[in-house]
Amino acid sequence: MDLDKIKKAIIDMDDGAVKTLVETALKEKISAQEILQNSLIAGMKEVGRLFSEQVYFVPEVLLASEAFYIGFNIISPLIKPQQGKSKAKVVMCVIEGDIHDIGKNIVKVMIEAAGYEVIDLGRNVAVKRIVDAVEKEKPDVLAMSSLMTTTMMSMTEVIKELDKMGLRKNLKIIVGGAPLNQEFCDQIGADGYGCDAQEAVQLIEELIK
Amino acid sequence: MNKILDVIEGKQNYAVFPIVGADHCARLLNLNFSEVANDGRKLAEVLEYGYNLYGYDMVLVFSDPYVEAQAMGCQIEYTPYPTIITAKTDKRFDRIPVIIEATRILKQKLDTPIFVSIKGPFSLAAFLIGIDKFLKILVKDTTAAIEAIDQALEFQKKYLSKLLAIGVNIFLGDPLASASVISPDMFEKFAYPPLRVLIDEIKDKRMIAGIHICGDTIPIIPMLDSLKADILSIEDIRPKTKTIKMGGVSTQTILHGTKAKIRAEAHMALEQAPIILATSCDVPPETNPESIKEMTRNAQ
Structure with a gap:
């Protein structure tokens, strides 16, 4: 599965699509860490860029954040502690x-x-x-x-x-x-x-x- | 004496009003703010005290941003200043009579233009629905958003007619309509139309209409101009506007700045005359009175 689809669903603020796509990615044995890094985080980085360029405003960022958390909450129990070690x-x-x-x-x-x-x-x-x-x-x-x-x-x-x-x-x-x-x-x-x-x-x- | 009107009519270059509300004045008088916010006579007393102390060119009847939201069912808490804690409920608590009483007293006592601060229907609707939810339905359920704004507008039309019957001027505060929050397209679709209705009603009664939006307003200046209000109170006064600007001294400068910095910002603002020299938002309650006096002195 192309992880860019999840990234795009976040940018499009489509929480339903994020849920379906993350579940599909997991069924296809893509690791939770990879989904996190290459689709969810990548999607929010792009949303951040659109916000700083005044293409997106607060409503769009709120909806994209909601979509991010839909995906994040599905994969977070699957991320091993050492993989998910925080920077601070x-x-x-x-x-x-x-x-x-x-x-x-x-x-x-x-x-x-x-x-x-x-x-x-x-x-x-x-x-x-x-x-x-x-x-x-x-x-x-x-x-x-x-x-x-x-x-x-x-x-x-x-x-x-x-x-x-x-x-x-x-x-x-x-x-x-x-x-x-x-x-x-x-x-x-x-x-x-x-x-x-x-x-x-x-x-x-x-x-x- | 109405220096504000003189500036609007081009007879004066500047007037001054650091945006002093009841919270700062109540603090100066060591009064409990919740008592002031619930008592028209006390509210008038603290605002009169501020006016006499600083000698600025208008009085703004401003207790806090939640008077209308509370009257429509939102719940507030005093910590010690009011903060909104719920969206609309069935429990209404109407402080509009408090505002009306204070307005009548000040109008009768003071020889200066009296303005009353009311909320723009867009921001009021956000309080009624809950800010997060409201901002989301601007994208996901525009019908629900417009219904809430219409409800807020109907409420504000009735409130406004009571105020205009007293013969006072109006400031419409619409903080959530800023381009720091919503896009210019959203402003045009959701915030502009109800502001237009209210401003037309104020102008019909030949009273002065001001708009206050803090945050980024640069992308919406042409739309704000086309509302044909008399005064635009904005944070960044550098862009050219057709409407008389109000602002110039940042909230942080009035709170923490040296007298030299206050003077410098005031002078830069006055170079843009005609202007109403003001703070970019309401002065924090803890502001040193000497800073406000310094700012006021520079425009007198």
Whole structure:
């Protein structure tokens, strides 16, 4: 079976086709790892490219992500631990008071597609829960997002708390969201700012080198 | 005194309004925001306080973005500022009387143009359906999307007529209609038509109509111009527009920038006169009042 068909189904946001094609590929003894790398991840990379070129917008990316996860959930139990070894662990969340998680979810799918393990704390996450998760999970990266001017300052509290508890040593913190920029990132003492999902992935790659 | 109208009519080069809402003012007065958002007199009091403190050229009656969504059944939580936590349910909680009361008080007391912020039907429909689901049905089920937008439009027409009867100006905020979220084609198909209906109604009553869309608006500037609103409040003010622009100082600059940086951004914006010097979005509640004063000073 031509794995490009699955890639195309992701780009076409056709979740039904992704399901059928992934199941067919498995029946044809194509390995889960190969399906992941050469069709699902390849499809999302193309979706990311179309998004950065403003051919696709958020609705298309959401639907393509949905199609990606349909395929990913079928093959993920079949990927052996050593095959699926992640490059690094990322804890991510939308800050307290903010329920706008579309951007975070798009970043999540891109980060997972790039081979990272993601612990998603969800949206409207309190400072203490974020700090507790960092202490427990010991991630390489903490990614926080905010879409509102009323909530973004909570990121400062998270960073202060992590500093106070000595949890910054092996941790990189990245931030994103519509009202943020590099200046805000510098002001609050985060390690990086990404303006979209593609940039977030590049940023993580650079920070954990 | 109506410097805003003077700018629109070409009699003045600039006016100023850092987008100060009730959250910032309530914080200055150490008031619990949920009390302010649910009490018309308190809402008017905090907005009047902000106006007197900073001396800008208009007042925006703006509590939070969820007044209409909550009145239609969405549930909100205060953390401490409102955030929407569900799509439309059967439990409605109507704060529109709070907004109306505050508007009447401010209109009566202050000699400055009063604007009320209401949601564009596209963004309101997204709140009603749930943002994720709504954005997906824009592609997968356009009939359902248009039904939700029509429902939001009908609600906003009634709300608007109550506001216009008081004789106030209107700002239509449509954050999800930005090209950071949807394509220009989707804007034209879904967001533009209901904005057009509301703006025509505002203009029929000879009140000032403003549109506020944050994020990327460059690809939709020609469509925004053709809506024939009086003011376009946008993040990136560099493109030429037929409509009077509002903006110039980034939200981050007003929050963290030095006075020199605020001055520099303000001066760059004023070079594009006629303009209403403003922040690119509403000022974060924690903003230092001295920064807002610095910005306001530069346009006076």
